[in-house]
Amino acid sequence: MKKTILPVAAIAALITAxxxxxxxxxxxxxxxxxxxxxxxxxxxxxILRAEMSPEKEAAYRAALDTALNIGETVLRDGGTALDAVExxxxxxxxxxxxxxxxxxxxxxxxxxxLDASIMDGRGQQAGAVGGVTNVRHPIRLARAVMxxxxxxxxxxxxxxxxxxxxxxxxxDPKWFFTQNRWESLQKALQQEAGQNNKHGQLKxxxxxxxxxxxxxxxxxLDREGHFAAGTSTGGMTNxxxxxxxxxxxxxxxxxxxxxxxxxxxxxxxxFFIRYAVAHDVWALMMYKGLSLADAADLVINKKLVExxxxxxxxxxxxxxxxxxxxxxEGMYRGFxxxxxxxxxxxxxx
Amino acid sequence: MKKTILPVAAIAALITAxxxxxxxxxxxxxxxxxxxxxxxxxxxxxILRAEMSPEKEAAYRAALDTALNIGETVLRDGGTALDAVExxxxxxxxxxxxxxxxxxxxxxxxxxxLDASIMDGRGQQAGAVGGVTNVRHPIRLARAVMxxxxxxxxxxxxxxxxxxxxxxxxxDPKWFFTQNRWESLQKALQQEAGQNNKHGQLKxxxxxxxxxxxxxxxxxLDREGHFAAGTSTGGMTNxxxxxxxxxxxxxxxxxxxxxxxxxxxxxxxxFFIRYAVAHDVWALMMYKGLSLADAADLVINKKLVExxxxxxxxxxxxxxxxxxxxxxEGMYRGFxxxxxxxxxxxxxx
Numbered sequence: 272m273k274k275t276i277l278p279v280a281a282i283a284a285l286i287t288a289x290x291x292x293x294x295x296x297x298x299x300x301x302x303x304x305x306x307x308x309x310x311x312x313x314x315x316x317x318i319l320r321a322e323m324s325p326e327k328e329a330a331y332r333a334a335l336d337t338a339l340n341i342g343e344t345v346l347r348d349g350g351t352a353l354d355a356v357e358x359x360x361x362x363x364x365x366x367x368x369x370x371x372x373x374x375x376x377x378x379x380x381x382x383x384x385l386d387a388s389i390m391d392g393r394g395q396q397a398g399a400v401g402g403v404t405n406v407r408h409p410i411r412l413a414r415a416v417m418x419x420x421x422x423x424x425x426x427x428x429x430x431x432x433x434x435x436x437x438x439x440x441x442x443d444p445k446w447f448f449t450q451n452r453w454e455s456l457q458k459a460l461q462q463e464a465g466q467n468n469k470h471g472q473l474k475x476x477x478x479x480x481x482x483x484x485x486x487x488x489x490x491x492l493d494r495e496g497h498f499a500a501g502t503s504t505g506g507m508t509n510x511x512x513x514x515x516x517x518x519x520x521x522x523x524x525x526x527x528x529x530x531x532x533x534x535x536x537x538x539x540x541x542f543f544i545r546y547a548v549a550h551d552v553w554a555l556m557m558y559k560g561l562s563l564a565d566a567a568d569l570v571i572n573k574k575l576v577e578x579x580x581x582x583x584x585x586x587x588x589x590x591x592x593x594x595x596x597x598x599x600e601g602m603y604r605g606f607x608x609x610x611x612x613x614x615x616x617x618x619x620x
Numbered sequence: 621m622k623k624t625i626l627p628v629a630a631i632a633a634l635i636t637a638x639x640x641x642x643x644x645x646x647x648x649x650x651x652x653x654x655x656x657x658x659x660x661x662x663x664x665x666x667i668l669r670a671e672m673s674p675e676k677e678a679a680y681r682a683a684l685d686t687a688l689n690i691g692e693t694v695l696r697d698g699g700t701a702l703d704a705v706e707x708x709x710x711x712x713x714x715x716x717x718x719x720x721x722x723x724x725x726x727x728x729x730x731x732x733x734l735d736a737s738i739m740d741g742r743g744q745q746a747g748a749v750g751g752v753t754n755v756r757h758p759i760r761l762a763r764a765v766m767x768x769x770x771x772x773x774x775x776x777x778x779x780x781x782x783x784x785x786x787x788x789x790x791x792d793p794k795w796f797f798t799q800n801r802w803e804s805l806q807k808a809l810q811q812e813a814g815q816n817n818k819h820g821q822l823k824x825x826x827x828x829x830x831x832x833x834x835x836x837x838x839x840x841l842d843r844e845g846h847f848a849a850g851t852s853t854g855g856m857t858n859x860x861x862x863x864x865x866x867x868x869x870x871x872x873x874x875x876x877x878x879x880x881x882x883x884x885x886x887x888x889x890x891f892f893i894r895y896a897v898a899h900d901v902w903a904l905m906m907y908k909g910l911s912l913a914d915a916a917d918l919v920i921n922k923k924l925v926e927x928x929x930x931x932x933x934x935x936x937x938x939x940x941x942x943x944x945x946x947x948x949e950g951m952y953r954g955f956x957x958x959x960x961x962x963x964x965x966x967x968x969x
Contacts, residue, residue, distance in 0.1 A: 511778065
């Protein structure tokens with residue numbers, strides 16, 4: 272966890288920059304409304320209360336609250352889970368607090384390479400992109416891949432070409448730059464240089480928790496009973512060789528099926544790929560009859576812990592129940608359904 | 621299915637080019653040997669007996685037999701499942717009959733972009749690469765990613781850079797050229813041009829079965845009871861925008877876990893990603909207690925058929941049982957275990 276404490280004015284400016292008009296809070300708490308349910312995450316990792324300034328915490332809470340407002344407005348007004356997920360994540364991609372879109376971490380070469388995926392529980396259509404560098408909203412590109420291409424998974428320059436052909440917003444790669452993330456890369460490079468001098472072998476630093484986390488995700492159940500899930504990330508600081516993480520891998524970072532649940536993951540992506548984490552939650556519900564809470568808890572707090580895979584997930588079931596387990600110190604997260612809303616960061620709330 | 625009938629001399633030359641010294645066949649049939657088990661595929665699709673010349677069939681059967689010899693020699697001599705899978709697939713990548721390595725199909729831009737993955741059932745380590753253009757054996761690169769990088773999934777230029785740094789064999793992209801596949805692309809482009817003139821919209825031709833198939837794969841159980849699975853492909857003819865298929869997606873095209881099975885898939889990759897096919901077979905065994913045969917059959921012949929997803933898979937369980945279901949007209953396939961060997965192409969054998 273970086274110990275940088277931003278001045279209050281900067282935090283306020285940050286929140287203002289991310290902010291969109293929020294709805295009156297009373298609107299979201301009416302218990303008689305038909306069911307919908309929404310959950311978001313902004314990454315899991317070593318997030319310690321002792322290292323979090325009140326100003327920084329306030330900024331994250333305000334950002335998560337705004338993101339929930341965006342998704343909840345869509346769902347409350349009868350919109351689709353897919354729209355709610357896309358719009359919520361698009362906003363999180365613009366918010367520099369999170370490791371997705373603007374605010375993404377830097378690769379070893381000092382670039383931002385963005386991964387994202389989206390899945391529609393109705394019909395189990397999916398779209399994903401890996402390693403795009405100039406598309407402002409990778410989650411929108413993932414949706415375009417799903418809806419306007421015969422493919423599920425596009426990557427690199429080809430994905431960017433598809434984005435251009437399909438009217439997605441293209442930006443200068445500098446758009447994604449944030450000083451904060453740049454400094455994280457410099458630290459990682461220094462740490463790596465030290466390790467290499469010592470051991471004479473190229474090795475990524477394993478123990479800087481800031482390297483791997485900060486992905487954003489959203490899951491939603493709409494009034495029609497349909498699910499959607501989406502995940503977007505800049506990956507891990509100092510990643511090399513056009514590494515693709517779990518976020519764009521359907522079944523690993525993202526999964527949705529109207530028959531069971533919608534899931535979005537965050538954490539050490541390599542583990543989430545090897546254990547097909549999002550699909551595993553789905554399978555435990557479908558084949559073993561576990562509740563969402565039990566399935567999500569088993570995967571994150573038992574199976575992954577035994578393997579050494581750090582991270583968490585958010586998920587929603589047909590009744591609108593939300594699960595948000597994580598095995599790291601903290602996870603930026605929140606949920607909203609009629610009459611209920613909560614935003615959390617640390618383990619104990 | 622292309623109706624091209626190659627002259628006998630060309631077939632013979634082809635087989636010779638692919639051939640390696642094969643072991644005495646009696647060696648593989650000794651029932652008293654400790655158990656090992658190996659299965660391979662060379663793609664599923666519209667493979668009709670009526671359209672297959674005896675010469676062409678003989679060439680495919682000879683190639684599959686040679687591939688089985690390579691893997692079986694490793695297993696018989698006490699080698700690991702991982703080595704058997706890597707060596708068998710490396711040979712299939714060199715054989716121009718299959719859509720992997722040399723013989724890969726062409727992208728819309730006339731390139732060969734290769735995807736591959738490998739998974740070790742012991743410890744569930746995995747490695748994968750997407751969109752490499754100059755690595756002779758993508759399956760070896762996938763293994764190098766697994767063993768020598770902190771990542772699971774590398775792509776494009778970065779994956780190629782990693783290959784160079786790790787001593788993989790780099791070839792001129794022309795190495796992968798085959799006249800046959802080039803002509804398939806020209807046909808696809810003509811068909812597409814016709815469709816675009818008619819509808820004014822870019823669309824990939826759906827109904828040319830040759831576009832999507834020909835992937836190779838191998839699954840193995842070694843004498844120590846460990847599994848491995850691997851898959852390698854050129855993807856689909858006329859693919860665009862750096863499309864990534866299911867072959868390098870762990871959980872979709874490839875999965876292995878010593879607790880249950882090893883699986884390698886082939887078919888219309890987008891469906892295999894959306895339904896996490898390889899992991900679904902694993903989940904049905906682990907969570908519903910299905911046999912390998914029942915799990916594999918349910919996924920390929922019921923679930924995928926209902927969704928319209930064409931293809932098949934090969935899989936092996938802890939007892940060395942082999943399942944090789946497919947829902948297309950044919951699948952190039954074969955298996956070998958002590959005292960038993962079979963090579964098949966069509967539905968009825």
